[in-house]
Amino acid sequence: MSSVVSRVPAAPSEEALRHFRGLLAFETDCWDVHHALSNQRQDFVLVDIRGREWFDRGHIAGAINIPHSRLNEKTLAEFKADCLFVVYCAGPHCNGTEKAAIRLATLGRPVKKMIGGVTGWLDEGFNLIGS
Template identity: 75%
Template sequence: MGSAVSRVAAASSKEALAHFESLLKFETDCWDVHHALTNGLQDFVLVDVRGESLFEQGHIQGSINIPHPRLNEKRLAEFPQDTLFVVYCAGPHCNGTEKAAIRLAKLGRPVKKMIGGVTGWIDEGFELLSHKNICKKRIA
């Protein structure tokens, strides 16, 4: 009989390889983004697709804020057509990244989703930059 895990046979190694390699075409994770940001390897634009007030409360340093409904040709005009956009939102409970990725793909722009979003970023022990932190640094 077997467990619920093994009841459906696993894919062949060839199928598994194709599937998991394909996933990396569509997504990246917090560790890879953090490594790029902290080692001067940022070859993408990191976009926080949440609303402005949430962005001000806390966001990843080095990201820009473009709420997903505002992703359009005019807003992206400053970026070369081949710019890779990495989008993130609140976390696994939020589908803002999918909405943003759809918009970017329809505009013919390269896009990846940062899995985990803000929740994943914090879970990995990375800090967020907030408007309060910026104000404190300016006063100090």
């Protein structure tokens, strides 16, 4: 008797390896971002892509605020062309990170999504700053 989980067979190991390694080229997580920030190893720009009001209510220390609709050459002019951007939004229920990543990639900028967003950050027990 098989379960719903095993009813569809798992991918061959080589295929799974390509897939999961590939995900890390597009995503990072709250723990890795927190570790980098806490150990002065921030080699990326952390961008909160929510609106200013939400950013002011609480955001990750070290993040800047550029709403995804305002990501363009002008707002990115101060950053080197090879600067890695890590984008986050409210949480897994929000597709703002995908919209921001598309804009950044279209502009030829390296980008990763921080999975979990603010929800994931808080779920991990990390704090936000703001009012």
